[in-house]
Amino acid sequence: MTLSIDFTNMIGPGVAESEWTGAGARFRRAHAAVAAARTRPGAALGWIDLPNDRALLEQTTRFAQRARGRFDDVVVLGIGGSALGPIALRTALRPSGWNSLTAEARGGMPRLQVLDNVDPETIAALLSRLALDRTLFIVTSKSGGTAETMAQFLIVRGRLVEALGEAKAREHVVFVTDPARGSLRPIAAAEGIAALDIPPNVGGRFSVLTPVGMLPAALIGVDVGALLAGAADMATRCESDDLSRNPAGTFAMLQWLADTRSGKHIHVLMPYSDPMRDFAAWFVQLWAESLGKVQPGGSSSVGPTPIAALGATDQHSQVQLFMEGPADKTVTFVAVAERATDLAIPRAYAEVPELAYLGGHTLGELIDIEQRATAGALARRGRPNMTITLDRVDPWHVGALIQLLETATAYAGDLYGIDAFNQPGVELGKQFAYAQLGRTDADPKAKQEWDSLPKADSRWKV
Amino acid sequence: MTLSIDFTNMIGPGVAESEWTGAGARFRRAHAAVAAARTRPGAALGWIDLPNDRALLEQTTRFAQRARGRFDDVVVLGIGGSALGPIALRTALRPSGWNSLTAEARGGMPRLQVLDNVDPETIAALLSRLALDRTLFIVTSKSGGTAETMAQFLIVRGRLVEALGEAKAREHVVFVTDPARGSLRPIAAAEGIAALDIPPNVGGRFSVLTPVGMLPAALIGVDVGALLAGAADMATRCESDDLSRNPAGTFAMLQWLADTRSGKHIHVLMPYSDPMRDFAAWFVQLWAESLGKVQPGGSSSVGPTPIAALGATDQHSQVQLFMEGPADKTVTFVAVAERATDLAIPRAYAEVPELAYLGGHTLGELIDIEQRATAGALARRGRPNMTITLDRVDPWHVGALIQLLETATAYAGDLYGIDAFNQPGVELGKQFAYAQLGRTDADPKAKQEWDSLPKADSRWKV
Numbered sequence: 017m018t019l020s021i022d023f024t025n026m027i028g029p030g031v032a033e034s035e036w037t038g039a040g041a042r043f044r045r046a047h048a049a050v051a052a053a054r055t056r057p058g059a060a061l062g063w064i065d066l067p068n069d070r071a072l073l074e075q076t077t078r079f080a081q082r083a084r085g086r087f088d089d090v091v092v093l094g095i096g097g098s099a100l101g102p103i104a105l106r107t108a109l110r111p112s113g114w115n116s117l118t119a120e121a122r123g124g125m126p127r128l129q130v131l132d133n134v135d136p137e138t139i140a141a142l143l144s145r146l147a148l149d150r151t152l153f154i155v156t157s158k159s160g161g162t163a164e165t166m167a168q169f170l171i172v173r174g175r176l177v178e179a180l181g182e183a184k185a186r187e188h189v190v191f192v193t194d195p196a197r198g199s200l201r202p203i204a205a206a207e208g209i210a211a212l213d214i215p216p217n218v219g220g221r222f223s224v225l226t227p228v229g230m231l232p233a234a235l236i237g238v239d240v241g242a243l244l245a246g247a248a249d250m251a252t253r254c255e256s257d258d259l260s261r262n263p264a265g266t267f268a269m270l271q272w273l274a275d276t277r278s279g280k281h282i283h284v285l286m287p288y289s290d291p292m293r294d295f296a297a298w299f300v301q302l303w304a305e306s307l308g309k310v311q312p313g314g315s316s317s318v319g320p321t322p323i324a325a326l327g328a329t330d331q332h333s334q335v336q337l338f339m340e341g342p343a344d345k346t347v348t349f350v351a352v353a354e355r356a357t358d359l360a361i362p363r364a365y366a367e368v369p370e371l372a373y374l375g376g377h378t379l380g381e382l383i384d385i386e387q388r389a390t391a392g393a394l395a396r397r398g399r400p401n402m403t404i405t406l407d408r409v410d411p412w413h414v415g416a417l418i419q420l421l422e423t424a425t426a427y428a429g430d431l432y433g434i435d436a437f438n439q440p441g442v443e444l445g446k447q448f449a450y451a452q453l454g455r456t457d458a459d460p461k462a463k464q465e466w467d468s469l470p471k472a473d474s475r476w477k478v
Numbered sequence: 479m480t481l482s483i484d485f486t487n488m489i490g491p492g493v494a495e496s497e498w499t500g501a502g503a504r505f506r507r508a509h510a511a512v513a514a515a516r517t518r519p520g521a522a523l524g525w526i527d528l529p530n531d532r533a534l535l536e537q538t539t540r541f542a543q544r545a546r547g548r549f550d551d552v553v554v555l556g557i558g559g560s561a562l563g564p565i566a567l568r569t570a571l572r573p574s575g576w577n578s579l580t581a582e583a584r585g586g587m588p589r590l591q592v593l594d595n596v597d598p599e600t601i602a603a604l605l606s607r608l609a610l611d612r613t614l615f616i617v618t619s620k621s622g623g624t625a626e627t628m629a630q631f632l633i634v635r636g637r638l639v640e641a642l643g644e645a646k647a648r649e650h651v652v653f654v655t656d657p658a659r660g661s662l663r664p665i666a667a668a669e670g671i672a673a674l675d676i677p678p679n680v681g682g683r684f685s686v687l688t689p690v691g692m693l694p695a696a697l698i699g700v701d702v703g704a705l706l707a708g709a710a711d712m713a714t715r716c717e718s719d720d721l722s723r724n725p726a727g728t729f730a731m732l733q734w735l736a737d738t739r740s741g742k743h744i745h746v747l748m749p750y751s752d753p754m755r756d757f758a759a760w761f762v763q764l765w766a767e768s769l770g771k772v773q774p775g776g777s778s779s780v781g782p783t784p785i786a787a788l789g790a791t792d793q794h795s796q797v798q799l800f801m802e803g804p805a806d807k808t809v810t811f812v813a814v815a816e817r818a819t820d821l822a823i824p825r826a827y828a829e830v831p832e833l834a835y836l837g838g839h840t841l842g843e844l845i846d847i848e849q850r851a852t853a854g855a856l857a858r859r860g861r862p863n864m865t866i867t868l869d870r871v872d873p874w875h876v877g878a879l880i881q882l883l884e885t886a887t888a889y890a891g892d893l894y895g896i897d898a899f900n901q902p903g904v905e906l907g908k909q910f911a912y913a914q915l916g917r918t919d920a921d922p923k924a925k926q927e928w929d930s931l932p933k934a935d936s937r938w939k940v
Contacts, residue, residue, distance in 0.1 A: 096794025133791045134790055134845050138574045140819050159832070167841060170823050174824040199832040281804065282744070291599060304795060304798065307799075308798050308800075318804065319799055329557055331904060335904055335907065336901045338770075340772045340903035341770030344743065357599050360633075364635065365661075368665070370622055370661040373920075379601065382629055386625075389908070397903075444801075445854075445856075465858070469854045472484050477484050
C-alpha cells in the first residue's frame with residue numbers, strides 16, 4: 017500500500033532546482049507553525065487528529081449498524097464540504113453507477129443522494145421519487161445556520177411529518193452538527209432526533225473524516241476504518257519536518273514556489289480515473305476556500321486558483337489550453353497502479369489504421385498510456401506537472417490522499433501568510449441575502465449597503 | 479422569449495468605461511473578419527448556418543421517430559464535444575434525475591448514458607447493467623480516429639455481436655460522423671450501419687446543434703426544432719456589427735478587454751440553476767480549446783482560463799477565492815427568470831433565528847436572492863461580473879445561449895489573434911500515446927522524442 021508523488025516534471029519549468037534544494041528551511045518553519053497552531057485554543061486543526069479518533073468512528077459505525085436494512089435511500093442535506101466529501105467518497109469507493117444499481121447489486125445497501133443546492137426542480141423531483149418511509153435524511157451543518165441546508169430541512173421535515181406523523185418522522189432524520197453549539201442541538205434534544213458530532217475544531221472543508229463524510233460512507237458500506245487507517249499512515253509520514261520525506265510538504269512547497277516564483281497561479285488536479293472524478297471537486301473547495309484570502313493587516317490578495325479536470329476526457333477539452341495557453345499552470349495527475357477491473361479491446365478491422373492498433377490492448381492500458389503521454393507532452397512543452405500514484409482506489413489510499421491534501425493546505429496557509437481555516441470573504445454575500453430575505457437579526461449596515469448598491473444601468477445591457 | 483446580458487458590474491473594475499465606449503470599431507473589425515472567414519473554403523464556420531439547416535434537422539428527427547419505442551437506453555460513445563453537448567442538453571432540458579425515472583415518468587423515452595472516458599470500471603459496470611437488445615449505441619467521431627471512442631466501439635461491437643449476432647447487432651449502432659471522410663463511413667457502408675452527418679466545416683466543440691447533440695436529445699424527447707429556433711434568433715441578433723446590439727460581441731469584447739487590459743485571465747461561468755450545471759462544462763471546452771493557443775508566427779501564448787461553477791453551491795466552495803483572492807477573474811452568472819417549479823419553505827421554529835426567517839419564502843426566491851447578493855458583493859469588492867438572464871431553461875433559450883457563446887468564441891478568436899477552430903496543442907500527446915501503443919503508421923519522430931524524454935528522477939520522488 018503506497019501513495020507516491022513523482023515531481024520530476026516540476027523541477028525546472030515550475031520550480032528551479034536551486035529553489036527546491038534550498039526550500040528545506042522554509043518548510044521546517046511552516047511545519048513548526050502548524051505544529052504550534054495545533055495546541056492553540058480555538059485553532060481549527062482538529063482534523064489532524066481525526067485518523068485516530070476512535071470515539072467518532074464508533075459513533076458512526078454504531079449508527080450505521082442500527083440503520084442497516086431500514087432504508088433504500090440516504091439523502092444528505094448539505095452544501096460545500098458537507099456535500100463534496102460524501103459525493104467524493106461515494107464515487108471513489110462504491111461501484112460505478114451506485115444509485116442506478118439494483119438493491120441486490122448494492123448488497124442491500126441504500127442509494128446515496130446528495131442535495132447540494134437549493135434549486136427547487138432538483139429537490140421536488142427527488143422528493144417525488146423517494147419512498148419517505150424507507151428514506152433517511154442526514155442534515156449536515158456545523159452551525160445549523162447554513163441557509164440552504166436549513167431551507168431544505170424545513171421542506172423535508174414538513175413532508176416527513178405529513179407522510180409519517182411527528183413521532184415516526186424523527187426516525188428518518190439524523191443531524192451531523194457541533195456537539196454543543198448551534199441551532200440544531202436544541203432541536204435534536206427537544207424532538208428526540210439523533211445527532212452525530214462535528215468536533216468544534218474541525219471546519220467544513222476539513223470534515224470529510226468526521227461523520228460528515230464517514231456516516232454517509234458507512235451507510236453505503238464503505239470500510240470507514242480503512243479510510244482512517246490510510247489517513248493515519250499519511251499523518252505519520254507528515255510528522256517529518258524533512259521536506260524530502262513529507263508528501264504534504266512536498267505538494268504544498270512545490271505549488272507555492274511555482275505560484276509565487278514562476279507565476280503558476282492555476283493548479284489543476286487531473287485524475288485519470290472515473291472513480292476519482294468527484295474527488296477533484298472536493299480538492300477545489302479545499303484549496304480555493306482555504307488559500308484565496310486577503311493577507312492579514314494588508315490588502316494583498318493571494319491564493320492559487322484550483323481547477324478540476326479528468327483524464328483522459330479533458331484531453332479533448334482543457335488540455336489544449338494547458339499545453340499552449342499562458343504558462344500559468346501546474347498540473348497534478350492522479351494515476352492508479354492497479355485498476356479493480358479491466359476490459360480487453362478486441363482485434364478487428366485490421367485494414368483500418370485508426371482502429372487496428374487498438375486491438376490487443378486493454379482499456380486500462382490505454383488510459384494509463386494516455387496519462388503518461390500527456391505528462392510527457394506537457395513536460396516537453398515546459399509545462400510543469402507531477403503525478404500522485406495510488407496503488408489502488410480503495411478506502412486506505414483515498415484516506416491517505418485526503419490527509420495529504422488537508423495537511424498540504426495547512427502548510428500552504430503558512431507559506432502564503434494567511435489563515436487557511438476561515439472564509440471571511442463570503443460574509444458580505446450572506447448579509448446581502450439576509451437583507452433581501454428580511455432576516456430581522458441581520459446586520460442593519462449590510463441592509464443599507466445593499467440598498468445603496470449601484471442599480472442596473474440600461475446602457476450596460478444587451 | 480428573451481435572453482439578455484446585464485454587464486453593469488463589468489464596467490469599472492473589469493473594463494474602463496472609456497475602453498468600452500471606444501471598442502465599437504475594434505468589434506466591427508472582428509465581426510467583419512468572421513463574416514469574411516465564413517466564405518473561405520475549408521473554414522470551420524459551418525456552425526453559423528446550423529440553426530437553419532433543415533436537412534440535418536430532418537435526418538435527426540426521422541431517425542429518432544423510427545427509433546421510438548425500440549430502446550430503453552441510448553448510450554453515446556464519444557469524448558470532448560461529442561460528450562459534453564449531449565450531457566449538457568440532457569441535464570438542461572429533461573426532468574431532473576432523468577436516468578433514475580421510471581419508464582412511465584420518462585413517457586416511454588429511453589435513458590441517456592454518455593461514456594465520455596475510457597475507464598474500464600465505468601464501461602464494464604454500464605455494460606453489465608444494460609439489456610443490449612433494448613440499447614442503442616451512438617458512436618460519435620467526426621474523423622473516426624478518436625482513440626477513446628474507437629476503443630469503446632470495438633468493445634461494444636464485440637458484445638453486441640456476441641449477444642445478438644452480426645445481423646441484429648447493426649440495428650443497435652448508429653454512427654455520427656463526417657458525411658464522406660474518416661474511418662467510419664466505409665464501415666457504415668460495408669456493414670449497413672446507419673450514419674448521420676457532422677458537416678465537414680463544423681468542429682467537435684461547435685457541433686452540439688448537429689446530430690452530435692441533436693440526435694441524443696431528440697431520442698429522449700427534447701424539442702430540437704425549438705433548440706434551433708432559439709439559436710436562429712440569436713444568429714439574427716449577431717448579424718449586427720453594432721457592439722451595443724450584438725450579445726455575442728458584447729460577451730467576447732468584455733472578456734477580452736478584461737483579460738488583456740485588466741489582467742482578468744480567468745473567466746468563470748456560474749449558472750444559478752441545477753439544469754444548467756453541465757452546460758458550464760460545455761462552455762469550458764468551447765472557451766479553453768478554442769482560445770488557448772500560441773499566436774501564429776509568434777511564440778506568444780494567449781487565452782483566458784475558463785472555470786465552471788454552480789450557484790448557490792459554489793458560494794460554499796469557490797466564491798471565497800473569487801471574492802478575496804487575486805483580482806484575476808470575471809464571473810458570468812446565468813440567472814433564470816421563471817423556474818419550471820418551485821417549493822414553499824414552511825414556517826417553523828419561530829424561536830430559532832437561524833430558521834425562522836426562511837419560512838414563507840420559496841426555494842426559487844432563495845436561489846435568485848443569493849445570485850443577486852453574490853453579484854452585488856462581488857461588485858462591492860471591485861470584482862467584475864455580469865449576468866445572463868434566461869426567461870426559462872427551455873430548448874429555445876438554451877439554443878440561443880449556445881449560439882451566443884459559439885459566436886462569441888469566433889469573435890474572441892479574432893480579438894486574441896488566433897485560429898479558434900483548431901487544436902494543435904493536443905497532437906504531441908496523441909503521438910506519444912501512439913508510440914506506446916505501437917501504432918505502426920504513427921510519426922516515427924514522435925517515437926524517438928518519446929523515448930528520449932527525461933526519465934523519472936529518484937531525487938524528485940516522495
